Amino acid sequence: xxxxxxxxxxxxxxxxxxxxxxxxxxxxxxxxxxxxxxxxxxxxxxxxxxxxxxxxxxxxxxxxxxxxxxxxxxxxxxxxxxxxxxxxxxxxxxxxxxxxxxxxxxxxxxxxxxxxxxxxxxxxxxxxxxxxxxxxxxxxxxxxxxxxxxxxxxxxxxxxxxxxxxxxxxxxxxxxxxxxxxxxxxxxxxxxxxxxxxxxxxxxxxxxxxxxxxxxxxxxxxxxxxxxxxxxxxxxxxxxxxxxxxxxxxxxxxxxxxxxxxxxxxxxxxxxxxxxxxxxxxxxxxxxxxxxxxxxxxxxxxxxxxxxxxxxxxxxxxxxxxxxxxxxxxxxxxxxxxxxxxxxxxxxxxxxxxxxxxxxxxxxxxxxxxxxxxxxxxxxxxxxxxxxxxxxxxxxxxxxxxxxxxxxxxxxxxxxxxxxxxxxxxxxxxxxxxxxxxxxxxxxxxxxxxxxxxxxxxxxxxx
Amino acid sequence: xxxxxxxxxxxxxxxxxxxxxxxxxxxxxxxxxxxxxxxxxxxxxxxxxxxxxxxxxxxxxxxxxxxxxxxxxxxxxxxxxxxxxxxxxxxxxxxxxxxxxxxxxxxxxxxxxxxxxxxxxxxxxxxxxxxxxxxxxxxxxxxxxxxxxxxxxxxxxxxxxxxxxxxxxxxxxxxxxxxxxxxxxxxxxxxxxxxxxxxxxxxxxxxxxxxxxxxxxxxxxxxxxxxxxxxxxxxxxxxxxxxxxxxxxxxxxxxxxxxxxxxxxxxxxxxxxxxxxxxxxxxxxxxxxxxxxxxxxxxxxxxxxxxxxxxxxxxxxxxxxxxxxxxxxxxxxxxxxxxxxxxxxxxxxxxxxxxxxxxxxxxxxxxxxxxxxxxxxxxxxxxxxxxxxxxxxxxxxxxxxxxxxxxxxxxxxxxxxxxxxxxxxxxxxxxxxxxxxxxxxxxx
Numbered sequence: 001x002x003x004x005x006x007x008x009x010x011x012x013x014x015x016x017x018x019x020x021x022x023x024x025x026x027x028x029x030x031x032x033x034x035x036x037x038x039x040x041x042x043x044x045x046x047x048x049x050x051x052x053x054x055x056x057x058x059x060x061x062x063x064x065x066x067x068x069x070x071x072x073x074x075x076x077x078x079x080x081x082x083x084x085x086x087x088x089x090x091x092x093x094x095x096x097x098x099x100x101x102x103x104x105x106x107x108x109x110x111x112x113x114x115x116x117x118x119x120x121x122x123x124x125x126x127x128x129x130x131x132x133x134x135x136x137x138x139x140x141x142x143x144x145x146x147x148x149x150x151x152x153x154x155x156x157x158x159x160x161x162x163x164x165x166x167x168x169x170x171x172x173x174x175x176x177x178x179x180x181x182x183x184x185x186x187x188x189x190x191x192x193x194x195x196x197x198x199x200x201x202x203x204x205x206x207x208x209x210x211x212x213x214x215x216x217x218x219x220x221x222x223x224x225x226x227x228x229x230x231x232x233x234x235x236x237x238x239x240x241x242x243x244x245x246x247x248x249x250x251x252x253x254x255x256x257x258x259x260x261x262x263x264x265x266x267x268x269x270x271x272x273x274x275x276x277x278x279x280x281x282x283x284x285x286x287x288x289x290x291x292x293x294x295x296x297x298x299x300x301x302x303x304x305x306x307x308x309x310x311x312x313x314x315x316x317x318x319x320x321x322x323x324x325x326x327x328x329x330x331x332x333x334x335x336x337x338x339x340x341x342x343x344x345x346x347x348x349x350x351x352x353x354x355x356x357x358x359x360x361x362x363x364x365x366x367x368x369x370x371x372x373x374x375x376x377x378x379x380x381x382x383x384x385x386x387x388x389x390x391x392x393x394x395x396x397x398x399x400x401x402x403x404x405x406x407x408x409x410x411x412x413x414x415x416x417x418x419x420x421x422x423x424x425x426x427x428x429x430x431x432x433x434x435x436x437x438x439x440x441x442x443x444x445x446x447x448x449x450x451x452x453x454x455x456x457x458x459x460x461x462x463x
Numbered sequence: 464x465x466x467x468x469x470x471x472x473x474x475x476x477x478x479x480x481x482x483x484x485x486x487x488x489x490x491x492x493x494x495x496x497x498x499x500x501x502x503x504x505x506x507x508x509x510x511x512x513x514x515x516x517x518x519x520x521x522x523x524x525x526x527x528x529x530x531x532x533x534x535x536x537x538x539x540x541x542x543x544x545x546x547x548x549x550x551x552x553x554x555x556x557x558x559x560x561x562x563x564x565x566x567x568x569x570x571x572x573x574x575x576x577x578x579x580x581x582x583x584x585x586x587x588x589x590x591x592x593x594x595x596x597x598x599x600x601x602x603x604x605x606x607x608x609x610x611x612x613x614x615x616x617x618x619x620x621x622x623x624x625x626x627x628x629x630x631x632x633x634x635x636x637x638x639x640x641x642x643x644x645x646x647x648x649x650x651x652x653x654x655x656x657x658x659x660x661x662x663x664x665x666x667x668x669x670x671x672x673x674x675x676x677x678x679x680x681x682x683x684x685x686x687x688x689x690x691x692x693x694x695x696x697x698x699x700x701x702x703x704x705x706x707x708x709x710x711x712x713x714x715x716x717x718x719x720x721x722x723x724x725x726x727x728x729x730x731x732x733x734x735x736x737x738x739x740x741x742x743x744x745x746x747x748x749x750x751x752x753x754x755x756x757x758x759x760x761x762x763x764x765x766x767x768x769x770x771x772x773x774x775x776x777x778x779x780x781x782x783x784x785x786x787x788x789x790x791x792x793x794x795x796x797x798x799x800x801x802x803x804x805x806x807x808x809x810x811x812x813x814x815x816x817x818x819x820x821x822x823x824x825x826x827x828x829x830x831x832x833x834x835x836x837x838x839x840x841x842x843x844x845x846x847x848x849x850x851x852x853x854x855x856x857x858x859x860x861x862x863x864x865x866x867x868x869x870x871x872x873x874x875x876x877x878x879x880x881x882x883x884x885x886x887x888x889x890x891x892x893x894x895x896x897x898x899x900x901x902x903x904x905x906x907x
Contacts, residue, residue, distance in 0.1 A: 100793075101703075102793075102794075102795040103793040103794050103795050103824075103856075104702075104794060105793075146648060147648045147652070149646050153645070153646065154645065157619070157623050158646065160652065160655070161619070161622070161623045168881075170883075170884070174883065175880075176880040176881045176883065176884065177879065177880050177881060178881045180856055180857070181793050181856045182791045182792050182793050182794075182824050182855075182856045182857035182858075183620075183791055183823055183824060183825065184609065184611075184620075184789075184791050184825065185791065185857065185858055185879065186858055186860050186875045186876055186879070186904050187875075187879055187881060187882065187885055187903075187904045187905075188656060188659065188660055188664075188881075188885050188888060189609075189622060189655045189656060189658060189659055190881050190884060190885070192622055192652055192655025192656065192658070193651060193652055193653075193655055193656050195652055195655070196648040196650075196651065196652050197651055197652075201651075213703060213704065213705055214705070215705065216705035236562055239562070239564060240561075240562055240586075241586075242586055242588075242676030242677070242679075243676075244675070244676070281707065281736075281740070282705065282706070282707060282736070282740045282743065282744070284737070284739035284740040284742075284743040285736070285737035285738065285739035285740050288737070288739070289737065341644040341645075341646045341647060342644065343560065343563045343565070343643045343644060344562070344563055344645075345560070345562045345563050370646070373644065373645040373646050374644055374645070374646070375644070375645075375646045408642065408643055409642065409643070409644050410642050410644055410646075410647045410649045411649050412647075412648050412649045413644065413646035413647065413648065414646055414648055415648070416648055417648075417649060417650065421649075424649075425649065425650065428642070428649055429639075429649075429650060430638070430639070432632075432636040432637065432638050433638050433639060433640065433650075433653075434650070435636070436632060436636070436638050436653060436892070437650050437651045437653065439888070439891035439892055440651050440653070440656065440888065440891075441651075442887075442891055443884060443887035443888040443890070443891045444884055444887075446887070455650060455651070456650070
């Protein structure tokens with residue numbers, strides 16, 4: 001169908017005020033936070049589930065691809081309309097539908113910004129645990145589509161451990177309910193399968209989330225090391241001692257310097273690595289636990305430890321960590337952030353290999369990583385207008401992905417496969433594994449309408 | 464349709480004669496709802512399972528996977544059963560990565576054996592799952608059913624613990640999903656799909672899971688109540704506090720009695736963690752209980768503590784009843800649902816014991832089946848229980864019941880709108896409908 005007809009049909013379905021169709025808008029919605037660019041044929045911003053279903057039904061009947069989108073911060077190209085079609089932007093569906101403290105659940109529309117939700121919950125003394133660093137701008141729907149993590153996932157799990165149910169629009173416009181407020185509803189865990197499905201299986205129009213009371217006590221420590229190895233050994237030793245902190249985050253020297261330049265928090269710019277350790281839980285025994293952790297740091301040559309005295313100091317430490325990508329973004333025009341994950345114990349040797357790859361390709365790599373769960377984020381800095389550098393960056397990124405796979409890890413810990421990592425799927429999955437996933441796709445979306453060209457590589461021709 | 468002797472001899476070729484059971488007397492022990500298979504086969508490896516399933520798929524033979532059979536009484540009545548596939552020979556610990564706090568283990572080993580080994584290795588760890596059938600349940604069966612117990616309150620369930628899974632699909636392909644990392648979003652979360660899939664989408668051969676360090680200390684606070692309202696009020700107060708019990712249970716008089724506690728209602732809190740936190744919580748919950756008018760409170764430690772929870776988990780075995788139901792609903796409805804269940808079972812003249820996993824919004828109901836004369840009454844009661852759970856945001860599943868009763872009730876409770884996708888999934892993964900057909904939700 002021609003673009004003009006698509007636009008006029010959508011205007012009829014959702015109203016002129018919810019449709020964007022100017023050349024400027026096509027340009028604005030052609031990208032996300034990855035390097036992938038591709039324009040949609042039309043953009044709609046529905047305000048109700050019925051509108052989403054009507055748009056999808058129309059698209060289904062006319063074989064037009066549909067890509068759901070939150071705030072477009074996707075790092076792997078998942079939000080880009082690779083094959084054109086309709087971008088269904090869910091940011092206007094941003095209500096907190098029901099705060100059900102009694103049942104420790106909250107029901108939200110997908111366009112709710114994660115931090116907004118958490119701030120609202122905080123007023124009731126409650127928490128939604130997942131805390132991706134992008135929570136200031138990302139939406140619950142987007143978080144779920146990518147199964148976003150965040151520093152606290154070491155102890156509390158990732159988004160799909162806290163999404164217990166959803167209302168979903170299928171590719172033929174049918175609306176179904178998966179999961180719910182109660183646990184263990186009979187059937188397959190379709191809620192679980194939707195997590196990390198990157199918009200390829202269904203459009204979530206409501207999500208039921210698990211919330212819990214705020215912890216009684218929290219202790220945040222900033223530990224400064226003269227080598228990444230010492231930091232890594234500290235992490236291994238803490239967990240080996242049977243202590244599971246809420247968080248174990250590390251940043252290397254290039255990141256520390258970038259953060260200091262941007263935010264002037266007081267991070268030491270000559271440190272090789274900073275480790276942020278946070279303990280939370282009941283106050284009883286917290287001091288003893290803290291002493292044990294500090295002792296382990298000292299056994300591993302920690303240079304200095306700063307324990308946050310109050311919430312303000314704690315917030316400052318976290319601002320430095322959560323603003324890390326933004327700070328690094330000031331150094332060069334572009335960055336590509338890898339998302340490989342390795343078993344925690346192999347993190348130090350993986351980082352050495354990453355550094356070696358950086359040297360070999362003559363590119364600057366700054367490292368932020370979730371040391372507790374082995375999810376690295378090598379930030380590869382470059383200028384995309386320098387075609388030679390861009391090529392070296394892609395080659396380096398591919399090598400880093402392979403290193404992670406070879407270490408017994410995976411190619412994506414939280415940013416998704418999207419388009420960017422399609423070629424890496426064969427590093428970790430056999431063709432049988434991917435065929436099984438294709439069956440899941442076919443079961444949810446027989447028409448192949450939702451976010452085509454993402455997550456699963458195109459089927460290879462038979463030999 | 465193949466001649467049975469032909470295909471059974473093909474099985475013998477695949478796994479060896481010693482690992483095929485054909486003796487009719489022995490086969491009866493493997494019956495599902497009274498339907499005996501024509502053979503039982505025990506493959507020794509994933510590759511043998513693959514060969515078997517390629518064969519059964521081609522021959523369209525109906526297969527039921529099985530560990531120790533503790534949960535074979537659940538689900539719809541099979542229309543046909545050709546082969547039971549036992550996983551018991553596939554029972555190795557594949558890798559215990561102590562510093563990574565992860566364990567890869569095959570399906571046929573019992574959880575009890577796994578916990579023993581973990582407790583004795585290094586500084587001691589455990590897999591935080593405590594489902595029923597403590598001694599007999601196999602890891603594969605527990606995961607296939609998504610079974611859980613009281614400590615799910617703090618430690619969550621399989622979908623929050625598993626890092627990866629290996630299986631053989633109904634069409635015989637060997638597949639592996641996830642891995643050893645806590646974070647993994649590569650591709651679809653097939654591990655979550657397989658958890659709780661009840662042998663309808665494949666035979667799970669191995670799982671990789673997170674482990675936790677053994678807690679430094681533990682104790683249990685018991686509080687007896689004369690009335691349900693106050694017991695419920697205590698539970699609510701603890702649930703919404705900063706306290707972190709690992710389990711919160713609400714037992715009725717009958718269940719409490721079978722555990723040796725004489726009281727109308729028993730509330731039990733399992734406390735695990737650092738010593739200071741366990742003592743603080745025992746004291747504080749004890750205080751709260753007294754303020755709610757508890758008749759008595761006491762603290763269990765050591766062996767008394769351990770054996771109390773094993774009795775709670777294995778209540779079905781201890782009480783030796785044949786009908787076990789599991790209702791799920793929103794957390795705040797715990798006392799309300801229990802009150803209604805008690806009232807209706809009294810009115811129906813059915814002797815029922817109830818154990819509520821109050822931290823999770825689950826109640827297990829245990830009833831004797833009372834023979835053919837009582838089937839209609841029981842079926843009516845189960846329907847009432849189901850409606851109540853559905854009205855409170857949940858559903859009801861029959862975990863075990865005699866065949867005659869199962870025929871009269873909906874063992875999977877109320878239908879759900881997502882069954883349309885579930886059916887399509889089954890069709891895609893098992894086009895010849897050979898693995899456990901007809902035993903799952905929506906007739907899958």
